[in-house]
Amino acid sequence: MRAVGRCTAAGSLLLAALAAAPAGAPPAGAAPDAPGAAERRGTEVAAARAAAAGIAFGRCPGAEDLPGSLRCGTVTVPLDYAHPGGERIELTVGRVRATGGDPGGSGRKAARQGALVHLPGGPGASGLYVPLLGLLPEWKRLGAAYDLVGYAPRGVAPSAPLSCQDPEAFVKGPRPAPERPSAAVRRERAAEAGAYARGCAARTGDALRHYHSLDNARDLEVVRAALGERRLTFLGASYGTYVGALYAEMFPGRVRRMVFDSVVNPDPEDIGYRNALARAAAFEGRWTDLKRWIAAHDEVYGLGGTVRRVQRAYRRASARLGAEPAGGTVGPAQLRAAFLRAGYYDDLWPHRTRALSAYLGGDPGPLVEQAGPHPEAAVEAENASAVRTAVECNDGPWPAGLRIWDRDGTRLARRAPFAAWDTVWTYLPCAFWRAPRQRPLDVRTAPGELAPTLILAGERDAVTPYAGARELRRRLAGSVLVTERGTGTHGVAGGPNPCVNGHLEAYLLRGRLPTRDAACAPRPAPEP
Structure with missing residues (x-):
């Protein structure tokens, strides 16, 4: 060389x-x-x-x-x-x-x-x-x-x-995580997605298409x-x-x-769109894998010895967080995001499960630490989100009509409720995207x-x-x-x-x- x-x-x-x-x-x-x-x-x-x-x-x-x-x-x-x-x-x-x-x-x-x-x-x-x-x-x-x-x-x-919004606004407070969001919730999330797409265009200008x-x-x-x-x-x-x-x-x-x-x-x-839907469906299988592992170690975590009982323990924690967020920062959406992340890496399973067990046992500390927002990392997280959104939305065609997103999200949630709507919310800015699309x-x-x-x-x-x-x-x-x-x-x-x-x-x-x-x-x- x-x-x-x-x-x-x-x-x-x-x-x-x-x-x-x-x-x-x-x-x-x-x-x-x-x-x-x-x-x-x-x-x-x-x-x-x-x-x-x-x-x-x-x-x-x-x-x-x-x-x-x-x-x-x-x-x-x-x-x-x-x-x-x-x-x-x-x-x-x-x-x-x-x-x-x-x-x-x-x-x-x-x-x-x-x-x-x-x-x-x-x-x-x-x-x-x-x-x-x-x-x-x-x-x-x-x-x-x-x-x-x-x-x-x-x-x-x-x-x-790249940046699409103020990093301080990117850190979200506790939110609900319904498996069947109402029409009002879907409209609210669509409005957020539209504002995010407009922010990407406003902050980057014509360069966004590159x-x-x-x-x-x-x-x-x-x-x-x-x-x-x-x-x-x-x-x-x-x-x-x-x-x-x-x-x-x-x-x-x-x-x-x-x-x-x-x-x-x-x-x-x-x-783009079809790959995103396929990921959401696949996460349902990973969520089941994790619940089976938790059930197999019921003597350690006490969350139930079957997949069904572990699911009930998770829903109990989600409902409790909906009524009173842990540490004022962790609601049902943050809980689900933390366990979705565990779908990436088996190494996270013991940590997430320990946090869930401790929370249901009266100690919210580990859950707040693992699932709560980290304002010190907001700039990096907002930058990563902006790049992911720009590249995914630019790479090919996405449905423009919200009716299609609602229809497919509803259908997907029937068989893959754990990740379906989180996936829709993640990629919904592509429905409002203003830059030209590439042909894959x-x-x-x-x-x-x-x-x-x-x-x-x-x-x-x-x-x-x-x-x-x-x-x-x-x-x-x-x-x-x-x-x-x-x-x-x-x-x-x-x-x-x-x-x-x-x-x-x-x-x-x-x-x-x-x-x-x-x-x-x-x-x-x-x-x-």
Whole structure:
């Protein structure tokens, strides 16, 4: 890899040639009016600029609390790839250099393999500090061979951060959480969603339309060039898998190795609304999994020895919180949000269950601590919400009529009451969205077009239901799917399952994939 920041003669010539081309001109051989031609050329211009500039790594934002091995720098990308000479924004990138050690005790140092770029979920999550995963035992081998790299995607602080409302207003007080909200409640939430969408437009202006997944994939190509990597080695988790899938479709020849961990369904018919409804339905299964676990440990928590009794205990707590919020801050909606979050990660189950048990036993402290608002994190939380809303609403079509949302929310709540209406409220601003929508790409690669890729998925993941992994497997020729059976934890790479990690390391370190789709036994259930 070339020295960061050094401009080669070839890079200078390429940059000059691209910059001299007429604005908006398509690449050679492309039809002048081909959809996305201007953006493709703009990406080439931006990547050439970034390759010439490199990244000057130094201290990170908030470095006083971070290990010194993490260094940060910036990469400049166009706000609008169709006009690469126009307004530009900076993405903040974090890197931990490959240690080159001998984590396996083999007596041989790991051969350096370049940069592994890791993009986590969201939209709205930052990958800036993801390189610190290399400090964990499960990541030592990868951290020995690769520079671990992450970045804050566009819109995520400090990369041109988005905001849709005053962060102080974003922290909501205690609210009810009816499974069958009245027409008055639905109207109230629709009014809030409309105000939120107007706030996004007012605070960001015309730039709002440039925060979407297609531009996130183009940004990834520019980051690759800035790192001096001829081809990209990438690990995307959750929403990061969708950005990776778009990258594989748009830049297949630039892929060296690519891991998709917990996959967003890339079917263009599902992007947006249908994926959101599928998640809500899947969360009902995760909620049942959690209730079964609680019932199995009734001797510890005392919430009932059956799923039905645990459900009654939860409803009893919700009703009590509706009458008198815990600590004045935690109502039924906060309780449900806390347990929805537990659907992401099994590790949260003991903590949430202990808090519920303590509350029903007369001690609200743990519940207030876990479910209550955290005003000190309001700016970060509001920023994450703004980015998620902007990207999701921009990425494809959403129903405009509230009648459709009410109809589908009501139907969904009959079979999946736990998450149905929370899902509707989360995405309802898209019904009032004012920015132009993108047309989702039909991600498909032919045999030999893309390097073989690895797909990882938990069978009972609710955040990215398992059907998405199967769909991506079908669309990417040469990909292999490794399934962690019976697991619902969201994100399985680098976790406690040595079988999954063995496949991950074999692929990233040696380029080896299973000859066919494979399965791993589930990870151990959490201890109470």
